[in-house]
Amino acid sequence: MPRILHTSDWHLGAIFHGVDRAADELAAIDALVRLCSERAVDAVIIAGDVFDTANPGAAEVKRWYDAVLRLVREGGVGSVVAIGGNHDSGARLDGPRELLAACQVTVRGTLPLDAAPADCLVPLLDRAGKPFALCAAIPYLRETDLRMPPGDAAISVRQAAAMQERCAGIRAAALERAAGAPLVVTAHAFARGGSVDGSERAVFGQVDAVGSLGQVDAACLVDGAAYAAFGHLHRPQRVGGREHWRYCGSLLPSSFNGTPGGAVLATITGPGPATVETLALPAFRRYCELAGSPDELRAAISALPAAPPGEGEPLLLARVRLAGERHGVAAEVAAWARERGWLAVRVLREAVQTAAPGAIAPVPIEELRPLDVFRAAHRAGFGGNEPSGELLAAFAGLLEDERAGRAE
Numbered sequence: 001m002p003r004i005l006h007t008s009d010w011h012l013g014a015i016f017h018g019v020d021r022a023a024d025e026l027a028a029i030d031a032l033v034r035l036c037s038e039r040a041v042d043a044v045i046i047a048g049d050v051f052d053t054a055n056p057g058a059a060e061v062k063r064w065y066d067a068v069l070r071l072v073r074e075g076g077v078g079s080v081v082a083i084g085g086n087h088d089s090g091a092r093l094d095g096p097r098e099l100l101a102a103c104q105v106t107v108r109g110t111l112p113l114d115a116a117p118a119d120c121l122v123p124l125l126d127r128a129g130k131p132f133a134l135c136a137a138i139p140y141l142r143e144t145d146l147r148m149p150p151g152d153a154a155i156s157v158r159q160a161a162a163m164q165e166r167c168a169g170i171r172a173a174a175l176e177r178a179a180g181a182p183l184v185v186t187a188h189a190f191a192r193g194g195s196v197d198g199s200e201r202a203v204f205g206q207v208d209a210v211g212s213l214g215q216v217d218a219a220c221l222v223d224g225a226a227y228a229a230f231g232h233l234h235r236p237q238r239v240g241g242r243e244h245w246r247y248c249g250s251l252l253p254s255s256f257n258g259t260p261g262g263a264v265l266a267t268i269t270g271p272g273p274a275t276v277e278t279l280a281l282p283a284f285r286r287y288c289e290l291a292g293s294p295d296e297l298r299a300a301i302s303a304l305p306a307a308p309p310g311e312g313e314p315l316l317l318a319r320v321r322l323a324g325e326r327h328g329v330a331a332e333v334a335a336w337a338r339e340r341g342w343l344a345v346r347v348l349r350e351a352v353q354t355a356a357p358g359a360i361a362p363v364p365i366e367e368l369r370p371l372d373v374f375r376a377a378h379r380a381g382f383g384g385n386e387p388s389g390e391l392l393a394a395f396a397g398l399l400e401d402e403r404a405g406r407a408e
Contacts, residue, residue: 002132004124004184004274005036005077006264008047008231009250011087013060016315017345021252022059023312027284028251028261029067035279036075039265042126043078043133044071047231047248048085048140048188050093068105077104078125084109084139085188085231108137113145117173124184133182133226133268136174140188140232141166155394160215163189167221175224182226182268190232191218191239191247218245227266227274236262236278244273251281256289256317285312288342291319291350294329301336316344323352370399 012025036044046068051060068080082105084090093109100107106122120138123131146162148155167187174183192215218239222228228245236249236259249262261281266274286307290300297320307314318333330347337344374395378387387395 002042002124002126002268003039004227004229004266004268005032005039005041005044006047006186006227006229006246006248006266007032007044007251008188008229008248009049009085009234009254010046010064011049011052011250011252011254012063013056014052014252016252016254017317019315019343019345021284021312022063024252024284025063028281029063029070031281032067032263033070033075035263035265036071036077040127041075041077041265043124043135044075044080045135045184045186045229046080046082047186047229048083049087049231050082050085051088053087054089054092056092068100069103072104076127078127078129079123080105081122081124081135081137081186082107083137083186083188083231086140086142088140090139106137108139111139111141111145113147117170118177120170121174121177133184134174134178136170136183136185136187136225138167138170138185138187138189138221154388156392163216164220167216171221171223178271180271182271182274183224184227184229184266184268185222185225186229186231187216187221188231189221190215191230191245192216218242226268226271227276229264229266235259236264242273243276246276248278253283253287256287256315283311286314287317288314289317289319291321293321293323294326294332297333298336301333301340301342304337304340304342306341314342316342317346317348318344319348319350321350321352371396 010025014021032044035041050064068082071077071080082093084093088109090109093107097107104125108120108122111120120136122135122137124133124135126132141163143159146159146166148158148162151158171185174185218228222245226244228239230239230245230247233247234250234254235247237247239245239247244266246264248264249259252261253259260283263279263281265277265279268274286305288304290297292300297318301316304314304316316337318337320329320333322329329349333347334344371392375387375392378391379385
């Protein structure tokens with residue numbers, strides 16, 4: 001029975017709290033190649049955000065090409081399918097499309113407004129080069145890729161409606177082309193109901209505030225599919241309560257919350273739902289978040305395990321709680337970490353105050369999210385009134401553009 005390895009959100013070249021994790025990326029890619037070989041994987045799906053910026057450096061581009069060729073040559077897979085994410089330049093990914101296709105790698109970086117739904121349909125090949133399923137490969141759809149409906153509704157509502165319409169058209173074309181054969185769908189999108197955490201971009205942590213911006217009802221896109229491989233959210237999870245609709249998680253941990261890099265192995269047993277196995281990739285380095293008074297932190301840091309040989313330098317985020325002023329505490333915490341072989345990449349100072357009953361504790365500025373700051377500024381400037389849903393959606397779009405490196 002054919003097997004698909006689903007991976008996503010590599011974010012090659014991302015700097016994590018000032019740390020270059022190129023070695024971590026290489027170790028994770030090594031693990032994916034080994035999995036493909038050991039588990040006799042037939043096809044690999046990379047569900048977007050290959051790079052962390054739209055203009056990656058030469059080293060990251062080389063890592064990308066080396067990785068997909070290794071999946072074919074060393075992993076032995078019959079096909080690799082990769083789509084563009086919101087952090088990628090879809091045009092840059094599409095540039096060598098024909099060349100990569102000759103190496104059993106299919107790329108769909110963009111799906112322009114005038115492209116027919118069938119343009120994103122590609123066959124998945126097994127290790128012998130035989131087609132075993134049809135794949136709908138849907139890259140991240142930007143506003144210019146959607147036919148926005150007219151009307152007075154908020155832009156977020158109209159964008160959601162346009163997403164639903166385009167996805168429904170792709171699904172209909174895919175089911176017709178599949179003609180009863182297994183259908184696999186991959187998309188870089190925020191599926192409604194997806195669970196976010198501290199590893200996501202701040203705009204996606206406020207679903208109630210941004211309304212329908214960027215979201216899609218998974219059913220309109222993947223109902224009837226044997227497997228749905230989503231990318232965009234970094235926490236591994238099911239979508240819509242379906243075992244065979246999945247976010248696999250990011251390649252590397254994207255926060256200190258303990259969520260490891262992961263992948264999903266889906267076995268196609270026919271046109272019905274695939275059987276699914278979640279896989280945790282081996283960690284190249286350790287991550288830890290500690291909080292407490294200086295004395296409590298020093299004791300906790302001294303109890304941290306030393307990194308075994310071959311692992312990268314472990315990373316620490318420390319929250320030091322202070323009842324009064326203490327100069328140089330960040331340097332102290334960093335020194336304690338160095339003594340234990342850890343790197344304190346962030347030391348946050350939190351004031352401990354005796355507050356009156358019912359008072360709201362202050363939030364450290366490092367923890368403020370841009371959307372929260374925007375809402376607070378609007379309330380301060382407009383008589384305590386909350387910004388409209390349309391204004392929040394516009395701000396969220398600008399913020400996402402800036403973070404994806406697309407702002408001009």
